[in-house]
Amino acid sequence: ELKVEQNPLFLSMQEGKNYTIYCNYSTTSDRLYWYRQDPGKSLESLFVLLSNGAVKQEGRLMASLDTKARLSTLHITAAVHDLSATYFCAVPALRTQGGSEKLVFGKGTKLTVNP
């Protein structure tokens, strides 16, 4: 059964600092997704990582995928308050009976960026 683990679960950082969130998963997958969730809101797609070695950047966020290590990272550069949110990684379960490719999510990393 596919399991997805994120760490840290809580991250408090000062504006201007850098940090990395880690996402490990337990079974082979060729894709990984990062989502952002603001309090009381739904999930916003941030990155779609489709292959080993994939790297994508958007503003102060950069995501990478290593399928051999079953590891993805979300790197935050020079954090600003607007990045405060919960970040989820999600991995599709590829061999399900109904072919759903349902997403298995990590528990999320709650990021707070302090002025």
Place this chain on the structure above:
Amino acid sequence: DTGVSQNPRHKITKRGQNVTFRCDPISEHNRLYWYRQTLGQGPEFLTYFQNEAQLEKSRLLSDRFSAERPKGSFSTLEIQRTEQGDSAMYLCASRMKGQMNTEAFFGQGTRLTVV
């Protein structure tokens, strides 16, 4: 609005009552998913439709839960005889079949509170 739409946004109900939620996916998406999210957790998969066919259900989905997607368009999720443990955010997502590189797009969710 071309995104995934869910109604109602909030529902408060008394224990033992039945509730029904609606999801309107992105019009050209034939894959539809329901997830449940409790406080501090990532979303958990409930069920999956491809067009009108319900192809996959999670073991989390008890007999009190039923979902439909008539004509492969909108979907409904009904919970009968609600219990306090059903309190959660219910998220609907849709995705286009046949394109490996697309992510699931989530609706705003329906927050259910059972009192």
